[in-house]
Amino acid sequence: MQESAYFKNYNPTPGTWDEMYGSDSKIRDHYQKVIQYLNRESIDDLNKKEDLAKRLFMSQGITFTVYNSGEGIEKIFPFDIIPRIITGDEWTFVEKGIKQRLHVLNLFLKDVYSNQFIIKDGIVPIDIIYSCPHFLREMCNVEVPYDIYVHIAGIDLIRDFDGTFYVLEDNLRTPSGVSYMLENREITKRLFPDLLPQCGVRSVTEYPNILYKNLLSLSPRQIPHPVIVLLSPGIYNSAYFEHTTLARLMGVELVEGRDLVVNNSKVYMKTTTGLQQVDVIYRRVDDEFLDPLEFNPSSILGISGIMGAYRKGNVAIVNAVGNGVADDKAIYSYVPDMIRYYLNEEPILKNVPTFQLGNPEEKEYVFANINKMVVKRTNGSGGYGMLMGHAASEAETEEYKAEILKNPRDFIAQPTISLSAAPCYMQGLLTPRRIDLRPYALCGPDGIEIVPGGLTRVALREGSLVVNSSQGGGSKDTWVLL
Amino acid sequence: MLSRVASSLYWMSRYIERSDGILRMLKINYASSQDTVQKFTWEPVVRIFAGVPDEDVEVLEHDSRAVLKYMVLDRENPNSILNIITQARENARSVQEHIPKDLWQCLNEYYHAVRDPKLNYWLEKDDPITALDILIKQGMLYYGTVEITMERGEARSYMNIGHALERSIQSVDILDTKFGSIDDNPDLLTDTTYWKHLLLSLGGYEIYLKTYRSKGFEAENVLEQVIFNTEFPRSVIYSVKHIEIYFERLKSESNMDEFRELSFLIGRLQSSIRYSSVKTIYEEGLHEYLTNIRSELFKIGNKLNEHYFAFQ
Secondary structure, three states, rough: OOOOOOHOOOOOOOOOOEEOOOOOOOEEEEHHHHHHHHEEEEEEHHHHHHHHHHHHHOOOOOOEEEOOOEEEEEEEEEEEEEEEEEEEHHHHHHHHHHHHHHHHHHHHHHHHHHOOOHHOOOOOEEEEEEOOOOOOOHHOOOOOOOOOOOOOOEEEEEOOOOEEEEEEEEOOOOOOOOHHHHHHHHHHHHHHHHHHHOOEOOOOOOOOHHHHHHHOOOOOOOOOOEEEEOOOOOOOOOHHHHHHHHHHHOOEEEOHHEEEEEOOEEEEEOOOOOOEEEEEEEEOOOOOHHHOOOOOOOOOOOOOOOOHHOOOOOOEEOOOOOOHHHHHHHHHHHHHHHHHHOOOOOOOEOOOOOOEOHHHHHHHHHHHHHHHHHEOOOOOOOOOOOOOOOOOOOOHHHHHHHHHHHHHHHHEEEEEEOEEEEEEEOOOOOEEEEEHHHOOEEEOOEEEEEEOOOOOEEEOOOOOOOHHHHHHHEHHHHHEEE | OOOOHHEEEEHHHHHHHHHHHHHHHHHHHHHHHHHOOOOOOHHHHHHHHOOOHHHHHHHOOOOHHHHHHOOOOOOOOOOHHHHHHHHHHHHHHHOHHOOOOOHHHHHHHHHHHHOOOHHHHHOOOHHHHHHHHHHHHHHHHHHHHHHHHHOOHHHHHHHHHHHHHHOOOOOHHHHHHHHHHHHHOHHHHHHHHHHHHHHHHHHOOOHHHHHHHHHOOOOOHHHHHHHHHOOOOHHHHHHHHHHHHHHOOOOOOOHHHHHHHHHHHHHHHHHHHHOOOOHHHHOOOOHHHHHHHHHHHHHHHHHHHHHOOOOO
């Protein structure tokens, strides 16, 4: 089978976990059926599939707009047609680990915004909390329904050379990408007819229904049809496609800040027949822009007075405001301790070892070993403002060090983890590329549910370890087998 | 329904209707420019749809290719098909969860079709009808998709009002311009191809033949059909009737005063058309009559905006 045309140049990267090839250079069992299927197709067929995928994305408007010299250019997020496959056992483990972690992060947020036992007991230092720009005093002692702060989490997982899963980031604010999980699956159904049922791939279509059920349960008014809205920054937001997809799939109204108004501590939307009270807001607007009266006063994306309504319990906001304190990169390293503290359990999913540059000893160590490190800003995201020690030039490193010294608390460092690799279809060949995994966990009053799947992001540039879409990343359909 | 959503649906619909009107007009005029021994003039088309200053009209008026490019692809022309379809799609994009997915895809494909580089080639060097037909077909796909998939509710009412309003304004404008040209050139009054092209560009040629078969092409009959024929889907009375039908469906307890005010305006306009005839129009003066209808239509548009779409 390995003689097949697609495999001529498939050389698993040494020191890297390859999702398809086992250590004995054999194709792992869970990839067999897909590979057999591919072997029956010609290069021409696969190229056609790739074209079909592009056309489907384009015609459905699954695009983002790049504004260049005043004119919008439609682009699609690169999509690789070969699915990433996860076995049932691997998934059971990941699912358990994420549930444990999300449970604890919710407990932590409740604690940190009320009694702060975890600080008093010396588990998490007080200065690291209060120096975090996402810790919002405005949220202290605010009651949120069922004490749930994180209703939707997109926890990023990576796999080291031996296949061990590590948590890279907890995205607890407004994690995005779930529409790509759903759309990638729809496209794959068209590309590989009959293959999904043959392989026993579990369905992800329940996601919007579970989310809707959870949103419904949060309504402060006990009425037959609570009003649920999805708050978007508007059509110029790069995730706008996702906002419309989710609103459509859940059958809820998609609103912008200008559609809402607060009166008498209640939130209303402006309709053709007058004002209508809103009960639950699934917002995709960041905390900072949510309420110009309390946060960024120049925000036009938010609604004046919405925090007042929230504090009075007249409206539920999803995710809760102030969650950034729990997914801050400096606080991240305390999550294993939190799990031990709140649950008296050992963490199931490992953290990537993290050095706090605010701590002088750790800073010394990182500076001495900087070519083996990835240095990140604690409040950064999207792969911006990172230093990849192994790839940076000396001048870049020195410049970055100077930047760190200005405010060491704003930086953390992690040893370079070599993400696992999966086969991608590129110009008629299967070639390994680095990937990560973002499953979407939903937390409601009945517990935590995770649809079996997620977004697999892939670093399309050869040798690259950065999967962010802003940095040349793409995505794959993610299959979880029975 | 959110006011912003209602407004977007209404404008999406108006833009599509406008593009359809422009494209049909361009197609017929181009065809007739190939079928004339005299120097063909694009002046009425450019005046109705583009609002260009007089000196530019003179530059464009005899250059078919330049007019086509200007009307279809020019980025500087706010009423070019390219710009109109972009607007329609932007409106649709912000209300995607209120329209069927098929409809969004249809508009999205229209948008990509109008940006296809091949259009430019056809318009500039090859057969422009090919390009115009592709775009007209996209518009028809839109109407078919709306008909088959769109929920019969409030959203569709706003779309239909936008569509009927735009259409009635177009018919009034076309009549006003075409009849206005006769003042400068009385020979046109008896020029049968002139009237034939007017009817073709409104898609009213066949219906005219059936109604006035024995009478030939006469200005008065054309006027009668385009204003009063209740079975001609581009007549003014037909469109105004549809504004009324779909507006009545928006009646609700919570905004009776605003509803009554608009309902009154629509009813008054409808009556003033119904209780006039070709004879009374000529007594009053055609231009004055059409100007009055146009200003009433604009008033309806403005009041809709004020009472139903104003959300700032």
